[in-house]
Amino acid sequence: MGSITLEQVRKNFGDVEVIPGVDLEINDGEFVVFVGPSGCGKSTLLRLIAGLEDVTSGRIVIDGQDMTQAAPARRKLAMVFQSYALYPHMSVRKNIAFPLKMAGMAAEEQERRVQHAAGILNLTDYLDRRPGQLSGGQRQRVAIGRAIVREPSAFLFDEPLSNLDAALRVNMRVEISELHKKLATTMVYVTHDQVEAMTMADKIVVLRAGHIEQVGSPLELYRSPRNRFVAGFIGSPNMNFLEGAAAAGLGAHAIGVRPEHFAMSTTEGAFSGTVGVAEHLGSDTFLHVDLDDGTHVVARAAGEVPVHHGDRIHLTPQEGRVYRFDQQGLAL
Numbered sequence: 001m002g003s004i005t006l007e008q009v010r011k012n013f014g015d016v017e018v019i020p021g022v023d024l025e026i027n028d029g030e031f032v033v034f035v036g037p038s039g040c041g042k043s044t045l046l047r048l049i050a051g052l053e054d055v056t057s058g059r060i061v062i063d064g065q066d067m068t069q070a071a072p073a074r075r076k077l078a079m080v081f082q083s084y085a086l087y088p089h090m091s092v093r094k095n096i097a098f099p100l101k102m103a104g105m106a107a108e109e110q111e112r113r114v115q116h117a118a119g120i121l122n123l124t125d126y127l128d129r130r131p132g133q134l135s136g137g138q139r140q141r142v143a144i145g146r147a148i149v150r151e152p153s154a155f156l157f158d159e160p161l162s163n164l165d166a167a168l169r170v171n172m173r174v175e176i177s178e179l180h181k182k183l184a185t186t187m188v189y190v191t192h193d194q195v196e197a198m199t200m201a202d203k204i205v206v207l208r209a210g211h212i213e214q215v216g217s218p219l220e221l222y223r224s225p226r227n228r229f230v231a232g233f234i235g236s237p238n239m240n241f242l243e244g245a246a247a248a249g250l251g252a253h254a255i256g257v258r259p260e261h262f263a264m265s266t267t268e269g270a271f272s273g274t275v276g277v278a279e280h281l282g283s284d285t286f287l288h289v290d291l292d293d294g295t296h297v298v299a300r301a302a303g304e305v306p307v308h309h310g311d312r313i314h315l316t317p318q319e320g321r322v323y324r325f326d327q328q329g330l331a332l
């Protein structure tokens, strides 16, 4: 249970086509992340799957059944939003049990499910508290608990960590990944943050302007981006692009080199330039380099490198780590 198939799913808002026709296969038990810049249609696509928006055309099949016209409740999916929208005057227990109460479930079964979810989420000791007495991370877990008790065939998350501070986001990322391992239920997760996508996904769907640019595992996208957009979007810091002579020499319109794939030398290399900002983090050194042809690139070395602002530096891409792109931005 928990497979979702989109066939030529289109969505217009009035005259504006937001999703121009998407085909996608989500397998049972998969952790699928929709990632792309703000406004590219991630939430819309998730809401179409949930049934919170009607498709303009196309088909949505859930567990082999055509659910295109089905009301949200019939789809057996549970959505977790960025704003967790807990009821402040209700206890954690009542917040988690709320959808079950609304469905008229027997009180003992409600309590059994709440206890089960609380156990998974480490909320057992907090069931009698109100949301106001919880930390941000705990509140987000209550919202997830409310989804778990419904025993959905898939979870849909829309940027659930955006309201949390950076450190908490990292923790919650791991928690949600662990939750996926425990529940082994399909999860579809929307984020604009490619690091979240890379760290959590079995399968990443990269979206741009409603189009799927590429679908693949994190490392497939990292290693073999199909075009310049995916190449630039996946990986942090971003891939560097060089045009002009450097690219022409390799028979391409542009070449791409990731910061971690430059070898640095103070004496010689394929590209020469001057160090602007040097970021010494201890674990890594990031050099912002102005190459002699005017291109700005970032190079990363592991550990400490004694190079500073104003130094001359020479960069050579590692063997087999140069990406080539044509004029349209397609990978060659």
Ligand SMILES: Nc1ncnc2c1ncn2[C@@H]1O[C@H](COP(=O)(O)OP(=O)(O)O)[C@@H](O)[C@H]1O
Pocket: 013, 018, 036, 037, 038, 039, 040, 041, 042, 043, 044, 045
């Ligand atoms: N209800 C709506 N009416 C009109 N336009 C909408 C509506 N919802 C979303 N849009 C538009 O659809 C596009 C995609 O939005 P959205 O799916 O929210 O993007 P994302 O979640 O990737 O940031 C945006 O241009 C947005 O303005």
Ligand SMILES: [Mg+2]
Pocket: 042, 043, 044, 159
């Ligand atoms: Mg959104």
